[in-house]
Amino acid sequence: MLAVHAFDTFLRERAIPFRAEAPLGPLTTLKVGGPADYLVEPRDETELADVFRAAWEGDVPVRFLGSGANLLVRDEGVRGAVVRLSRFDRRHGLHVQAGYNLAKLCKETAAEGLAGLEVLAGVPATVGGAIRMNAGGRHGEIASAVRYVDVLTTAGQVRRLSREEVGFRYRGTRLDGAIVVAAGFDLKPDDGVRARYDAILGEKKRSQPLGTHNAGCMFKNPPGGHAGRIIDQCGLKGLRVGDAHVSRKHANFIVNDGRATAADVLRLVDLIQRRAPVPLELEVLVW
Numbered sequence: 662m663l664a665v666h667a668f669d670t671f672l673r674e675r676a677i678p679f680r681a682e683a684p685l686g687p688l689t690t691l692k693v694g695g696p697a698d699y700l701v702e703p704r705d706e707t708e709l710a711d712v713f714r715a716a717w718e719g720d721v722p723v724r725f726l727g728s729g730a731n732l733l734v735r736d737e738g739v740r741g742a743v744v745r746l747s748r749f750d751r752r753h754g755l756h757v758q759a760g761y762n763l764a765k766l767c768k769e770t771a772a773e774g775l776a777g778l779e780v781l782a783g784v785p786a787t788v789g790g791a792i793r794m795n796a797g798g799r800h801g802e803i804a805s806a807v808r809y810v811d812v813l814t815t816a817g818q819v820r821r822l823s824r825e826e827v828g829f830r831y832r833g834t835r836l837d838g839a840i841v842v843a844a845g846f847d848l849k850p851d852d853g854v855r856a857r858y859d860a861i862l863g864e865k866k867r868s869q870p871l872g873t874h875n876a877g878c879m880f881k882n883p884p885g886g887h888a889g890r891i892i893d894q895c896g897l898k899g900l901r902v903g904d905a906h907v908s909r910k911h912a913n914f915i916v917n918d919g920r921a922t923a924a925d926v927l928r929l930v931d932l933i934q935r936r937a938p939v940p941l942e943l944e945v946l947v948w
C-alpha cells in the first residue's frame with residue numbers, strides 16, 4: 662500500500678495526467694471489464710520514462726493500452742497502472758508515433774499512393790499496439806511494412822531497432838517489456854494501392870460485424886485452418902451467454918449486445934473451446 666501511495670504522490674507532484682479507479686470497459690471496443698487503479702497518459706518520452714521508473718520502484722505493475730481493440734478486461738479490472746499513449750499521436754511523413762490511429766494511417770498512405778499498409782485497411786489499433794501484436798490478416802501483416810521501431814529504455818533513452826531486432830512472428834514480437842514510442846515505415850509508390858485498399862475494406866465490411874461491440878477475431882487461426890470456419894461448422898453461430906453472443910456474420914467474433922460482462926464473454930470462449938474439434942488459442946489478450 663505504501664508503494665502505491667508513493668506512486669500516487671509522484672503522479673500528483675509531477676502533474677502527470679492520470680485518473681484513479683478509471684473504468685477500462687469504455688476504452689475497449691468490446692466494452693466490458695472493470696477499472697484500473699491508475700490510468701496514466703504521459704505527454705512525452707521523459708514523463709513516460711519517469712512513470713515507468715516510479716512504478717518499477719514502487720512495485721506497481723504497468724500495462725499498456727492502445728485502442729483496446731484486441732483486449733478483454735476482466736470484471737475485476739486490473740491493479741496498478743495502465744498507460745495510454747494517447748498523446749503520442751503525431752506523424753511526420755513515414756515516422757509515426759505509437760498512439761497514432763492505424764486505420765487512419767492506412768487510409769492516408771493509400772490516398773497518398775504508397776503501398777504496404779493497405780493490407781491492414783480498417784484494422785482498429787494504435788501503431789504501437791499493432792506493432793507489439795504484429796497485427797495482420799489474410800492480406801499481410803504490419804511487419805512487412807516496418808523499417809524500424811523506436812523503443813524507450815528504462816533510462817529514458819530512445820533506441821532504434823531494425824525490423825530484424827523486433828523479431829516479428831505470427832501475432833507477436835520479441836519486444837517483451839520494451840515500450841514502443843514510434844515506428845518508421847517502408848512504403849512503395851504504387852498506383853494500384855487505392856483500389857486494393859477499397860477492395861480489402863469492402864471485403865471486411867461484408868464479412869465481419871463491424872459497428873458492433875466486439876474485439877475482432879477472438880481466436881488465432883490453428884495451423885492449416887480458420888477459427889471462424891471451424892466454429893461455424895460446429896453450429897455455434899448465435900450461441901449466447903448473457904448479453905454476449907457468437908456473431909452470425911463471422912463465427913470468430915463475439916458480440917456484446919450492450920450489457921455483457923467479461924464473465925459472459927469468457928464463458929462463451931470456454932464453451933467454444935470445449936466444442937471445437939481442435940485446440941483454439943485466444944488471439945485477444947485477457948487482462
Ligand code: EPU
Pocket residue numbers: 797798799800801868876877878879880881882887888889890893909910911912913944
Ligand atoms: N468462414 C466461415 N464462417 C464464418 C467465418 C468464416 O465459414 O463464420 C470461412 C470464410 O468463408 C473463409 C474462411 O472461413 O473461407 C476464413 O475467413 P476469415 O475472414 O476469418 O479469414 P481468416 O484468414 O481466417 C484472417 C484474420 C482476420 C482478418 C482476415 C482478413 C486471424 C485469426 N484472422 O482471418 O483478423 O480480418 O484474415 O485479413 O488471423 C482479427 O485479427 O481480429 C481478425 C479478424
